[in-house]
Amino acid sequence: MAYAVAGSLVDAWAEVAAASVREGAAVDVSDAVAATLFIDTALSSTNAMGTAPEIIIEVSSASSGDDCWHKLAPVSGPTGTPNKADFKNLEAAGQTVLDVTDPVTNNLDYDGKYVFIEDTADVTKSEIVFQTAHGADADDTVTVLDGTTNEHADTADMYTLDGAAPTSAVAFYVATL
Numbered sequence: 462m463a464y465a466v467a468g469s470l471v472d473a474w475a476e477v478a479a480a481s482v483r484e485g486a487a488v489d490v491s492d493a494v495a496a497t498l499f500i501d502t503a504l505s506s507t508n509a510m511g512t513a514p515e516i517i518i519e520v521s522s523a524s525s526g527d528d529c530w531h532k533l534a535p536v537s538g539p540t541g542t543p544n545k546a547d548f549k550n551l552e553a554a555g556q557t558v559l560d561v562t563d564p565v566t567n568n569l570d571y572d573g574k575y576v577f578i579e580d581t582a583d584v585t586k587s588e589i590v591f592q593t594a595h596g597a598d599a600d601d602t603v604t605v606l607d608g609t610t611n612e613h614a615d616t617a618d619m620y621t622l623d624g625a626a627p628t629s630a631v632a633f634y635v636a637t638l
Contacts, residue, residue: 464494469488471485471486471488471498472485472486473584473585474501474584474585474586474587474588475584475585476505476584477514479506479508479510479514489524491524498518500516500518500536501589502514502516502538502539503538503539503577503579503587503589503620504538504539504541504543504577504620504622505543505577505579505587505618505620506543507542507543507544507545508542509541509542510538510539510540510541510542510543511540512540513537513538513539513540514537514538514539515535515536515537515538516535516536516537516538517532517535518532518533518534518535518536519531519532519533520533539622541622541623542622542623543620543621543622544567544568544569544620544621544622544623545567545618545619545620546561546562546563546564546567546569546603546618546619546621547561547562547615547617547618547619548560548561548613548614548615548616548617548618548619549561549562549601549615550615551612551613551614551615552609552612552613552617553612554608554609554610554611554612555608555609556605556608556609557604557605557606557607557608558602558603558604559602559603559604559605559609559619560601560602561601561602561603561619562601563598563601564595564596564597564598564600564601564602564603565595565597565598566598567619567621568621568622568623568624569592569595569603569619569621570595571592571621571623571624571625572592572593572594572595573591573592573593573625574591574592574621574625575589575590575591575592576589576590576591576592576603576605576619576620576621577589577619577620577621578590578609578613578617578618578619578620579617579618579619579620580611580613580614580617581614581616581617581618582614582616582617586611586612586613588609588610588611590605590606590607590609591605591606591607592604592605592606592621593605593606603619
């Protein structure tokens with residue numbers, strides 16, 4: 462018997478203010494032999510985040526109702542004080558070289574790590590990209606692997622944490638259900 466592999470977006474990017482709660486979408490995976498949940502999270506403010514945001518993944522043994530939810534696993538988001546660089550121009554989907562203000566001054570001078578693009582016009586079009594190169598402040602460019610998925614207006618922002626550590630302003634968490 463062959464199994465079909467399928468994927469779907471359960472929840473689009475959403476902004477959650479510090480010290481607040483957001484209930485995400487529920488998805489029924491009872492027909493699946495196995496399911497993997499991928500969670501992307503990022504810091505999109507230049508305010509310091511000293512305590513990691515907690516994401517609680519819950520599962521239910523019931524097909525309906527709210528009385529059978531159990532905590533599967535909590536995961537923690539990134540911490541630190543993000544640095545922000547503004548987009549200088551409209552960037553078409555698929556772009557690999559992005560025009561941003563002062564990449565060195567804004568600490569985008571550490572290549573080989575994930576950075577977060579917040580689309581301030583439509584947060585659901587925000588995305589995580591892997592930075593591979595950067596220009597000097599006079600060049601105002603950052604190069605990303607595989608290009609952007611979405612078009613971004615010049616109002617978009619790029620966030621990173623200072624330093625070469627692989628844990629930048631973006632964290633990926635995977636929970637297998």
